[in-house]
Amino acid sequence: MTLPLKKERDEMILNMGPQHPATHGVLRLLLELEGEVVKKVVPIIGYLHRGIEKLGEERTYIQNLVLTDRLDYTAAMSNNLSYALAVERLCGIEVPERARVIRVIMAELARIAAHLLWIGTYALDIGAITPFFYCFREREKIMDMFEMVSGQRLTPSYICIGGVRKDITPTFLEALRNFTDTFESYILDYEGLLSKNPIWLARTRDVAVLSKEDAINWGTTGPVLRASGVQFDFRRATPYCGYENYEFEIPYGTRGDCYDRYRVRMEELRQSNRILKQALNNLPDGPVLADVPYIVMPDKSQVLTDIEALIKHFKIASGAFQIPKGEVYSSIENPKGELGFYIVSDGSSRPYRMRIKSSCFVNLSALPFMVEGQMVADVVAAVGSIDIVLGEVDR
Amino acid sequence: MLVKINGQEYEVDQGTTILQIAREKGIYIPTLCYLERVSPIGSCGLCVVEVEGQDELVQACNTYVEDGMVINTDTPSVKAARKAALEKILEKHPLDCPVCDKAGECKLQDLVYELGYEERISHKVVGIPLLKEPPVSYSTPGIKYYPSRCVLCQRCVTICSEYVGREVLVVNEEGDKPRIEPLYADRCISCGECLAVCPVGALTENVSPLKVRPWQKKVSRTVCPYCGVGCVLELNVGDNRVVKVTVDESIPPNYGTLCVKGRFGFEFINSEKRLKRPLIRKNDEFQEVSWDEALDFVAEKLTAIKESAGPDAIAGLASAKCTNEDNYVFQKFMRAVIGTNNVDHCARL
Known part of the structure; x- marks a missing residue:
């Protein structure tokens, strides 16, 4: 590949990645350095491209759900939710109240898990090893809870079109209650390790600054946007799953540097925990799957005893259903920012087009703007702070 | 003659049935046993419609239109009657779909999905468990016969007696459940017409060792290579092998009919003994x-x-x-x- 950068005297062109541990996956950065100063950064993406949008056109709406797990795999539950909401809006499916609350629980747990993973690995990137162990201790509890409800840790495919696959169990509720009761104190642990740590401050304060205007102009979303001082959250702006009924703050920063991004995410952990507690206290009874027999699969226990359920299961799984013609764009607040699905239906059982709007991709495109003119070591701090997952960048 | 169907008036000829008019005008009436090639069987009870002035619902397949008839095909009572008829069939149907060759192109499956589109057809658990019964003997080795899957539509009996004229099959009413039996097996010419019209997996093809689901196969229309008649047939190809022969009923010269060679004589294509090099x-x-x-x-x-x-x-x-x-x-x-x-x-x- 020809280098898009031109080398001049005293300049060095350096490849960072795609096998570099601090690029969080397979991001390749082409750096133009003058001594220690970064003159230019070109992110080169596509190493994790699996063609998910194109694959989506070949599979039925139900099969596509498992593809969404593989976008931002640190918060697969949220991806499921965004996709399910888009298809439900296309079909006009009303989701039962209990399923809506369970969805909120899962989405917030996914947010906590994703942020914990981020804090652990980001601290590792810039030299603090200890927080990683604490963060993964709690993340493991969430993974266990995901396994309880879906049998899977990383790729649950639990939130499905019409609701959620299975009802949650008392064991899960007990584990969740224990988690929410203790989690606040754990957040204090992480903050105790980092917030006033001089090395941490030196590495993050005023590094990779993105002003409010630039953050908006680059189209960033999620914690990156909020750290720059924009109090915007899709849960508040365009509520879904009944988020308008929950009390929570939208944390935001003032300087738009790496430290503010860290602060915003820490505060989001608290707010998510707050939402979880409210959801736990207001969990209604009832079904967890909408009664829409033409697309929502019947319960598996029925399928093995009832011929009508078996036939419907067979027909739906083999793509007999037809989604109404039309197009829809629906987006949610993922841990990383806006995850949107634009789906065009031609009236068949497969999408005509499934476009995925990824916040990681947009936020990454603001990276060169943040780090040009800064030191090379700050590139690592900047890449980490925008929290990208290449599974979603490359799709 | 004028009739009114679902509020719309149509000019029709005398001597046509309600179902024929509806098909012609693009009004959907579900059927299971109806075959265009033979006289109406009237066993499934799915094509019922409401005729104003008549106390009971009538079967669209064997009711001739009369002048000034007012017909409704989509009223709640019609829907309920169709669901009841389908429920009766489902009650005795085994949970065979995962192992049945017909699943995916099964008329019963289609009807259950269509009529149960908005809500369940039956309000109780229907069906009998997966039996894993071996097929029973049939009048020709080209066909496997699973009596438990039979929905007693009598398409096979009617086509054999009316169209092929061999009268091999009869309905045996003895025992707790009536069943189709090849009583006069010696008359059978193995034409496979019963196989072609069977809406479910009761009669399945027994020649190809490989089976594929309908969405895995490619259908190519071709002309039968055997004799000078030149019957048009469709080769169902899966995994680069011919797995089945089907026919389009609307195409001459055979209009859906085949003989034993056309329907079952395709395994030579994949024979190991074929000459491939000089x-x-x-x-x-x-x-x-x-x-x-x-x-x-x-x-x-x-x-x-x-x-x-x-x-x-x-x-x-x-x-x-x-x-x-x-x-x-x-x-x-x-x-x-x-x-x-x-x-x-x-x-x-």
Whole structure:
């Protein structure tokens, strides 16, 4: 590949990645350095491209759900939710109240898990090893809870079109209650390790600054946007799953540097925990799957005893259903920012087009703007702070 | 004659049934047992419609229209009656879909999905457990017969007696559940017409060892290679093998009918014994040779015979399994290159 950068005297062109541990996956950065100063950064993406949008056109709406797990795999539950909401809006499916609350629980747990993973690995990137162990201790509890409800840790495919696959169990509720009761104190642990740590401050304060205007102009979303001082959250702006009924703050920063991004995410952990507690206290009874027999699969226990359920299961799984013609764009607040699905239906059982709007991709495109003119070591701090997952960048 | 269907008036001819009119005008009435080629069977009870002035619902397939008839095809009572009829069938149907060859193109599955689109058909658990019964003996080895899957629509009985005229099948009403039986198996000509009309997996094809689901296969329309009638048939190809032969009922000359050879005689395509390379007999043994060598050998011998004994010493016999184009070229070769009219063809198989 020809280098898009031109080398001049005293300049060095350096490849960072795609096998570099601090690029969080397979991001390749082409750096133009003058001594220690970064003159230019070109992110080169596509190493994790699996063609998910194109694959989506070949599979039925139900099969596509498992593809969404593989976008931002640190918060697969949220991806499921965004996709399910888009298809439900296309079909006009009303989701039962209990399923809506369970969805909120899962989405917030996914947010906590994703942020914990981020804090652990980001601290590792810039030299603090200890927080990683604490963060993964709690993340493991969430993974266990995901396994309880879906049998899977990383790729649950639990939130499905019409609701959620299975009802949650008392064991899960007990584990969740224990988690929410203790989690606040754990957040204090992480903050105790980092917030006033001089090395941490030196590495993050005023590094990779993105002003409010630039953050908006680059189209960033999620914690990156909020750290720059924009109090915007899709849960508040365009509520879904009944988020308008929950009390929570939208944390935001003032300087738009790496430290503010860290602060915003820490505060989001608290707010998510707050939402979880409210959801736990207001969990209604009832079904967890909408009664829409033409697309929502019947319960598996029925399928093995009832011929009508078996036939419907067979027909739906083999793509007999037809989604109404039309197009829809629906987006949610993922841990990383806006995850949107634009789906065009031609009236068949497969999408005509499934476009995925990824916040990681947009936020990454603001990276060169943040780090040009800064030191090379700050590139690592900047890449980490925008929290990208290449599974979603490359799709 | 004027009739009104669902509020819309239509000008119709005398002597047509309600179902025929509805099909012609694009009004959907579900059917399970109805076949265009034979007289209405009227066993499934799914095509019921409401006729104003009549106390009971009537079957659209065997009710002739009368002047001024007002017909409704989509009222709640009609829907309920259709669901009740389907529920009766489902009650005795085994949970065979995962192992049934017909699943995916099964008429019963389609109807359950269509009529249960908005809500369940039955309000209780229906169906009997997966039986894993071996198929029972049938009048022809080309067909496997699973009586438990039968929905007693009697399409097979009717087509055999009315259309094929062999009257092999009867409905045996003895026992707790009536069943179709090949009572006069010696009359069977293995045409497979019963197999073609069976809406469910009760009769399934027993020739191809490989089976595929409908969404895995490719259907190619072609002409039967056996005899001079030239029946149009559809080869169902899965995994690069012909797995089944189906027919389009709307296409001449056979209009959905086939004989035993057309319907079941396709396994030769994938036979291991087929000649795939030219052979030349050397020292009393056939040996595989290259095409160049084989063609050189034939050209040399044909030239030698033609020169020594004249073109009429040579005759050509073509195969009916080749295409028309192949055979045309072959006779052209015999007449123009060799110079003889001794050409024949085996289309009497």
